[in-house]
Amino acid sequence: WILAAGGLFHLSANDELSDLSETPVAGRFPANLVSVGDHVLYVDHHPEYGIELFATDGTAEGTGIVLDINDHVYGQGRTRGSDPALEHAALINNRMVFTATDGGIPANRANRNYHIWSSDGTAEGTLRLPTDDFYSSFSNFIEFEGRLYVTARPRGNGDDVLYSTDGTPAGTRALASAESLVAMAGGEPGKTRSLLGEPTRVGDRLIVPLLGAPLGRERGTPLFEISANGALKQLSETRDNMENLSGRLRQT
Numbered sequence: 001w002i003l004a005a006g007g008l009f010h011l012s013a014n015d016e017l018s019d020l021s022e023t024p025v026a027g028r029f030p031a032n033l034v035s036v037g038d039h040v041l042y043v044d045h046h047p048e049y050g051i052e053l054f055a056t057d058g059t060a061e062g063t064g065i066v067l068d069i070n071d072h073v074y075g076q077g078r079t080r081g082s083d084p085a086l087e088h089a090a091l092i093n094n095r096m097v098f099t100a101t102d103g104g105i106p107a108n109r110a111n112r113n114y115h116i117w118s119s120d121g122t123a124e125g126t127l128r129l130p131t132d133d134f135y136s137s138f139s140n141f142i143e144f145e146g147r148l149y150v151t152a153r154p155r156g157n158g159d160d161v162l163y164s165t166d167g168t169p170a171g172t173r174a175l176a177s178a179e180s181l182v183a184m185a186g187g188e189p190g191k192t193r194s195l196l197g198e199p200t201r202v203g204d205r206l207i208v209p210l211l212g213a214p215l216g217r218e219r220g221t222p223l224f225e226i227s228a229n230g231a232l233k234q235l236s237e238t239r240d241n242m243e244n245l246s247g248r249l250r251q252t
Contacts, residue, residue: 018060030054032089034096039121041066041096043086053086053098055121066119067126069100087114090141092148095120095167097129099138114138116150118167129165129172134158142199144206145228147171149199160196162208164230176224176232181210185222185234199226207235 033042036055039062044054049068056063069086090097095118114135119126131152140151152161159179165172176184178194197209206226223235 032086032098034089034091036091036094036096036119036121041089041119041121043089043098051086053119053126066121067123069117069126088138088141090143090148092118092143092165092167093146095125097141097148097150097165097167100128116163116165116172118165127169130169131163131172131174132161135161138163140196140198142201142206144199144201144226147230149175149206149226151196151198153195159194162196162199173230175226175230178210181208181222181224181232181234184224184232185210197221208232 030042030044033040035041039055039057041053041055043051046052046054046065049065050070052069053066054064055066086098086100088097088099097116097118099114100117101114113133114137115133116129116131116138117126118129132154134154135152136155137153138150139153140149142149147164147166150163150165152163154161159177161177162175163172164175178196179189181196182189182194195211197211199206199208201207208224208226210222210224224232225235226232
């Protein structure tokens with residue numbers, strides 16, 4: 001596969017190059033290519049539906065839109081807003097996991113609700129995963145022990161929430177909010193806003209920092225370990241000595 005500015009191309013075994021692009025948009029699409037089974041899923045621009053999820057098997061006949069996920073499109077085939085409706089892309093258990101908006105007000109990204117979706121490359125296999133309806137973004141798609149760990153950030157001053165998914169609705173759940181981790185660490189929930197840092201793989205463990213000095217700066221940044229079954233526990237170490245922690249965990 002070759003991704004070029006404004007086009008998606010397939011290079012055959014005999015070096016023949018074919019253009020698979022639906023509607024070339026220079027410099028932006030296709031984007032977020034993920035191989036799922038014998039197809040490649042990606043984000044592209046459709047003249048009628050706007051920015052949507054596509055799939056290709058490497059042939060012109062086998063290339064097209066998977067599902068009209070975001071049905072908010074203005075006239076002349078132009079999508080609402082300046083940013084893609086579909087963002088991020090990760091592979092888990094042979095499914096593409098990504099985020100998509102429900103449309104919202106075009107000029108204001110903060111008014112859009114984002115959700116997590118997953119797809120096996122078919123319309124019937126493209127599903128919205130169960131998350132709340134007030135998140136303005138998702139980030140930190142980290143794979144660990146056959147699951148993805150994703151940080152959800154709500155609009156306004158709400159607390160971050162850590163989600164875990166195996167790519168299916170039944171296997172998707174909220175693990176903890178930043179506020180619940182403050183309470184676990186012995187702090188006072190709601191006193192100050194706390195944020196979840198990026199989950200980091202350290203050896204065979206997944207470590208999540210709690211940002212915002214919820215316990216006071218003298219106590220450092222609390223760290224939490226996520227086990228393979230999704231259980232959370234606080235570590236005695238803080239982010240201030242993360243380098244030493246990393247070395248010791250790699251030795252265990």
